[in-house]
Amino acid sequence: MKPFLKLIPWYQAYKRDLPWRQTNDPYLIWLSEVILQQTRVEQGLPYYLKFSNRYPTVKQLAKANDDEVMKLWQGLGYYNRAKNMLGTARAVVALHKGIFPNTYEQLLTLKGIGPYTAAAIASFAFNEAQAVVDGNVNRVLARYFGIEEPINSHAGKTLFAQLANDVLNKKDPASHNQAMMELGAMVCKPTNPICHDCVLQQTCVAFTSGTVNQYPVKLKKQPPKVRHLHYLVVNHARHTYVKQRKNERIWHNLYEPPCIETSAEADVWSDPNAKQIATNHSQVTAAFSCKHQLTHQTIYATFWVIKVKRGYEFPLAGYEKIAITELHTLAVHRLFDKFLQMYTLHW
Numbered sequence: 001m002k003p004f005l006k007l008i009p010w011y012q013a014y015k016r017d018l019p020w021r022q023t024n025d026p027y028l029i030w031l032s033e034v035i036l037q038q039t040r041v042e043q044g045l046p047y048y049l050k051f052s053n054r055y056p057t058v059k060q061l062a063k064a065n066d067d068e069v070m071k072l073w074q075g076l077g078y079y080n081r082a083k084n085m086l087g088t089a090r091a092v093v094a095l096h097k098g099i100f101p102n103t104y105e106q107l108l109t110l111k112g113i114g115p116y117t118a119a120a121i122a123s124f125a126f127n128e129a130q131a132v133v134d135g136n137v138n139r140v141l142a143r144y145f146g147i148e149e150p151i152n153s154h155a156g157k158t159l160f161a162q163l164a165n166d167v168l169n170k171k172d173p174a175s176h177n178q179a180m181m182e183l184g185a186m187v188c189k190p191t192n193p194i195c196h197d198c199v200l201q202q203t204c205v206a207f208t209s210g211t212v213n214q215y216p217v218k219l220k221k222q223p224p225k226v227r228h229l230h231y232l233v234v235n236h237a238r239h240t241y242v243k244q245r246k247n248e249r250i251w252h253n254l255y256e257p258p259c260i261e262t263s264a265e266a267d268v269w270s271d272p273n274a275k276q277i278a279t280n281h282s283q284v285t286a287a288f289s290c291k292h293q294l295t296h297q298t299i300y301a302t303f304w305v306i307k308v309k310r311g312y313e314f315p316l317a318g319y320e321k322i323a324i325t326e327l328h329t330l331a332v333h334r335l336f337d338k339f340l341q342m343y344t345l346h347w
């Protein structure tokens with residue numbers, strides 16, 4: 001489509017200089033895409049540099065120790081991504097001898113690689129004519145064509161994928177895809193788009209009809225679930241008790257102290273596990289409360305620090321005793337890390 005031909009020259013003149021744009025190594029492109037999902041470029045960049053330095057090839061990542069990878073990922077959130085990333089790296093080594101498949105269709109056969117990532121790798125690394133469709137691209141298309149179909153509806157997903165392929169520059173899909181994503185990130189931004197600097201302005205439906213703020217249309221999401229979590233942090237002669245979360249939907253494989261979930265009104269100390277952990281001879285020396293927002297959950301957390309006497313026997317199975325000074329060596333979730341950062345000086 002003619003107006004979209006202006007995108008590549010614009011991109012070449014104004015693109016941000018980012019390390020994953022200077023390579024056509026499918027592994028590094030994949031790594032950057034995994035890190036940048038649901039993450040801003042400024043936040044993801046140091047993680048990309050850390051991972052690409054520590055594991056310069058997919059074979060090295062596949063051989064990595066799980067805990068080390070989780071530790072390196074710490075702070076980036078959405079920890080399942082790190083777990084899935086390792087799984088995919090190992091599958092590339094096991095099934096393809098460490099060489100990434102070089103077509104969209106073959107990339108899709110790898111567990112953990114969906115249409116978006118497959119299109120990104122196929123176009124950026126192998127210049128295959130596959131349109132990348134992410135939030136930035138959807139927003140540009142919704143505004144440019146004035147699309148009323150919600151971007152997150154089933155019909156919307158099909159429609160936007162079709163439109164993205166219709167406008168794709170088949171001669172240089174790699175640059176075109178990069179340019180669409182860059183335009184969405186830097187010009188056609190979610191709020192306050194810079195229409196006066198946009199190469200698509202003259203033929204953009206939303207701009208010419210003064211309706212930019214009405215697009216993209218989205219179906220309303222369910223409000224996040226509210227949870228009340230109590231963490232019992234035992235101080236036993238400067239040691240504490242933590243457990244690695246297993247088979248959990250969030251924070252999989254990360255360490256945390258005993259956790260008790262209650263309703264908003266309930267008193268944690270009426271819980272049988274809490275009563276067992278904080279015996280008559282222990283003393284609650286501090287409580288630290290905070291709110292933590294995840295995509296689908298709002299967590300109100302309280303960390304109770306419980307000082308116990310020598311001879312104390314921790315009552316629950318499956319926990320490891322660890323010196324408080326060694327806690328920093330474990331991969332912990334963001335919420336526990338928040339507590340540790342606040343509390344380090346007060347143990």
Ligand code: SF4
Nearest residue numbers: 188195198201204207
């Ligand atoms: S003119 Fe404005 S609304 Fe239209 S594509 Fe460009 S930045 Fe987006």
